[in-house]
Amino acid sequence: MNTILGLVIEHRELLTTLRPRPAADVRELLEPAARMVLGVLSEPGDGVLGRAVAALGPVATADLLLGRCSPREFVERVGDAGEPVESKDADDGIKRWTPRIDEALFTRSIGQAARVGARFLIPGDAEWPAGLDQLGWHAPLGLWVRGRLDALAGGSRSIALVGARAATGYGEHVAGEASAGLSDRGFVVVSGGAYGIDGMAHRAALASDGTTVAFLAGGIDRFYPMGHESLLTRIASSNGAVLSEVPCGTAPTKWRFLERNRLIAAASDATVVLEAGLRSGSINTAGHASALGRPLGAVPGPVTSPASAGCHRLFREYDAVCVVDAAQMAELVVGSAPPTLDGLGTGWAGVAETPDGLRVLDELSTRTPRELGEIVQRSGVVSSRVMSVLGELEADGVVVRREGRWLRRRTA
Structure with missing residues (x-):
């Protein structure tokens, strides 16, 4: 070359x-x-x-x-x-x-890639999942896609449902009910195509005529795991999509699985862990969601069940929200939406009407306070303008400052 x-x-x-x-x-x-x-x-x-x-x-x-x-x-x-x-x-x-x-x-x-009918998306394409851009220097260079190109584009609302491969009957039941309920509410169900919770989430979405997306750790020319080749083919040939950032011919490895998890978290509006052991890879996905300031939910299980120990850890260490059904999972996304103009002062309306104001607000989390430099980097707005916008938002009670960091208030 x-x-x-x-x-x-x-x-x-x-x-x-x-x-x-x-x-x-x-x-x-x-x-x-x-x-x-x-x-x-x-x-x-x-x-x-x-x-x-x-x-x-x-x-x-x-x-x-x-x-x-x-x-x-x-x-x-x-x-x-x-x-x-x-x-x-x-x-x-x-x-x-x-x-x-x-x-x-x-x-x-x-x-x-051409033989299997794959397409290659890059940042700036209309079909590109905008949430991936928040990964900054660690964002994918591009995405290889089989199936519906715009499954995660535009105004699509999405929730990642992830969990243990060695799922229990309880975990799979909750995953199936949650995925079907979210599909009925118009959410795209995102997961990793693995056995257990992932597979159940994908199958339930397909059964509900919903849209589901699977992120793989290897090339999309050869679906992995092999036992899910039929399931992943159904996803790609229906209203969903199978995606990967690695080229065709690339084998899935432990490192690539861990890196794949950041895409699941970044491409979704919220992440829910339905069942996970203490060392489950789903904890890694939850960590990415938390670091990005995305809403994080977890489903409780029996305190005696090792399969739910990871979920309980998320409540203690990651401030995950306890969710038990599709309605509560949907609230994670609805509650994380930027505040509307209703009930907020005219000062807020003025900020909201500016592109800079919207970009700054988009990069503020309701869970993770962020420093000025990080907000500048994420939003792409100059620091002087960011400070001006933050001052107006703070005066209107939309954001709060804690020890030099900024946090967006939760809204009803």
Whole structure:
């Protein structure tokens, strides 16, 4: 592989089939191709690479790596663009990425994606799940999709239902009832396609003619687990979608499962853990949801059941909300919506009518106080304007300041 432009020219026809809409111009394929290449070179959630992409853009970053740059050159280029990188981080990154520069591997991967009818979404596409952008430098470079492209786009309300693979009859019953009830209320049910709670959540949503989305830890050319190949095929061929950030041909590993969990949490408006042991991977998903300031719920179980010990831990350590049915789970999302203008002062209406005001409010959590710098980074609004907006919101009682951090008040 030499340059992204060269790859696009060589594989233009194939790359066009992988996009949601045909590309009229070669330039439209440069960014998608660059993100595909970077996905081959890196592991999910690589923050050093994410920082380079934020500074240089995906095309320049990919060309820099394909040119087998030195760590020093990487540091200088990224630093000059406004994102300082430590020399050790750059050195480690180059050692990770360079051995994966393999055009034959890239060609096989996109060829396999085309054979299974996959499409590739990137940030900025109309179908892109906007919640993923909150992951910042750790956001996915792109998403490979089989099924409905816009399942998580636009105004779709979604709730992640996750839990133990070795679920009990109690856990599966609650999961089935919750998924069906949420589907009936118009929610997209998000999960990980695994055995146990995940599988029951997907099946119940399908049985209710709802929309369900499965995030996988491996490539979507070969569904995993194999025992759920039929279920995942049904999801992709119905009103749902199967997604992954890793290229086709990538095997699921423990690390990729853990990184996959951040996508489930970020792509959903709320996360509910229905049954989980103390060391369950669902606790990891819950941790991501909490870190993102998303509503987190958990279903209680018998205190004598090891399968519910993780849920009880979430109540004590993560301030999870106790939920027992679909109605209470739906309230997690309804309660987390930005306050309406009703009953709030005219000062609030003025802030709400500005794009900056909405962007600042969107990045405030009702659960996790955030520092000014974090709000600036998340919202993309300059610090002086953020302070002005926060001052107005505080005067109207919409936000509170605690020890230099900001928290959005809960609303009825």
